Amino acid sequence: MATVKPFKALRPPVAEAEKVACVPYDVVSDDEVREITSANPKSFLRVTRPEAEFGTADPSTAFAEAKELLERFIEDGLLSPDPDPCIYIYRLTAGDHQQTGIVGCCWIDDYDNGLIKKHEKTRADKVRDRTDHMVALRAQTGLIFLAFRNTDAMRTLIEQTVTQEPLYDFADPAGVRQTVWRVSEADGFVEAFGCIPELYVADGHHRAESASLARKELRDRNAHHTGEEDYNLVMAGIFPAEDLAIMAYNRVVRDLNGLSKEEFLTRLKENFIVSESGDRAPKGPGNFAMYLGGKWYDLRYNVNYVREPDVLDRLDVQILQRNVLEPILGIGDVRTDARIIFVGGGRGLDELEEYVDSGRAAVSFSLFPTTMDDLFAVSDRGEIMPPKSTWFEPKLKDGLLVHLI
Numbered sequence: 260m261a262t263v264k265p266f267k268a269l270r271p272p273v274a275e276a277e278k279v280a281c282v283p284y285d286v287v288s289d290d291e292v293r294e295i296t297s298a299n300p301k302s303f304l305r306v307t308r309p310e311a312e313f314g315t316a317d318p319s320t321a322f323a324e325a326k327e328l329l330e331r332f333i334e335d336g337l338l339s340p341d342p343d344p345c346i347y348i349y350r351l352t353a354g355d356h357q358q359t360g361i362v363g364c365c366w367i368d369d370y371d372n373g374l375i376k377k378h379e380k381t382r383a384d385k386v387r388d389r390t391d392h393m394v395a396l397r398a399q400t401g402l403i404f405l406a407f408r409n410t411d412a413m414r415t416l417i418e419q420t421v422t423q424e425p426l427y428d429f430a431d432p433a434g435v436r437q438t439v440w441r442v443s444e445a446d447g448f449v450e451a452f453g454c455i456p457e458l459y460v461a462d463g464h465h466r467a468e469s470a471s472l473a474r475k476e477l478r479d480r481n482a483h484h485t486g487e488e489d490y491n492l493v494m495a496g497i498f499p500a501e502d503l504a505i506m507a508y509n510r511v512v513r514d515l516n517g518l519s520k521e522e523f524l525t526r527l528k529e530n531f532i533v534s535e536s537g538d539r540a541p542k543g544p545g546n547f548a549m550y551l552g553g554k555w556y557d558l559r560y561n562v563n564y565v566r567e568p569d570v571l572d573r574l575d576v577q578i579l580q581r582n583v584l585e586p587i588l589g590i591g592d593v594r595t596d597a598r599i600i601f602v603g604g605g606r607g608l609d610e611l612e613e614y615v616d617s618g619r620a621a622v623s624f625s626l627f628p629t630t631m632d633d634l635f636a637v638s639d640r641g642e643i644m645p646p647k648s649t650w651f652e653p654k655l656k657d658g659l660l661v662h663l664i
Contacts, residue, residue, distance in 0.1 A: 261374040
């Protein structure tokens, strides 16, 4: 069983929470960071993305600036530590969708040993960047996003907590309501997690891997390491799977790999039934909506399996990769090929059309979302999903809760 522990969060006062809270560091460009922090100097993005504000490509300089900014946030009263270890209940409400989870700390050993299961490969450069950020600041500035199969005991604890007065309750600029409760008597939650056999990384693989590497580096520097130091823990938002919905992670490709439109359609018909359609989103798994030459097409996968496909083979992202992106469009590694663009979640289907209509791309694919059951099945087998298989919204905020290490 993975263990979840209370911790003394570094957090903003109630009056400043709305200003301090910010989007995750990896979902905005440098230009967007500068626009946000210029309009709001209290935004925690100044700490998580200092290179954008200070205009330096030297990570050591940027992270030194970030450390100074974090200290200044504390000195100015924008962040202060809770006096006692707590568990926090975190609810996000976006329109009709609501998800309520628990924020606490998990042992990095549980991640390293596979009790916290992952489904995605990480890129070494991104892991190195966040590792250096954590080590320089001696802080984890954002949450890894974990999922679990819910239990009656956990449901009851959450339901009892959310009837109380919240610590924070505000809507962010995108209209997503952020509500947080503070639980100082956390033994019930710790015991309830003790009955949950697995936790799963839903989002934040790079943060999790970075926390593991930062722990190793800080442990190696500490001649008196005991295993109880705060750097042995990683802060996480842990949500029941029943509250979560994976959104589509769509694909855009800049060119047709030297093929004409007619040649491309002919190649597609080797494995798909292709027809013109007004639908911009597929109706179910095994179907794809494709935008090409100003028209939407329906692609229906038309392969008879000799045996029941395993969980990876039946993923739509895998079907598209193995039957279209790699053999026809020549895209082998979607993590590094500059010819492919990913459009996740709420950015919308209009963006898929705009890429093609503007001439910046040749074709767009709208996919049916991966399911939580798929994510669990892949993780339970120790397998790795294709890159960019899942997109979760709404995103958890940085800056509301910080873990000092």
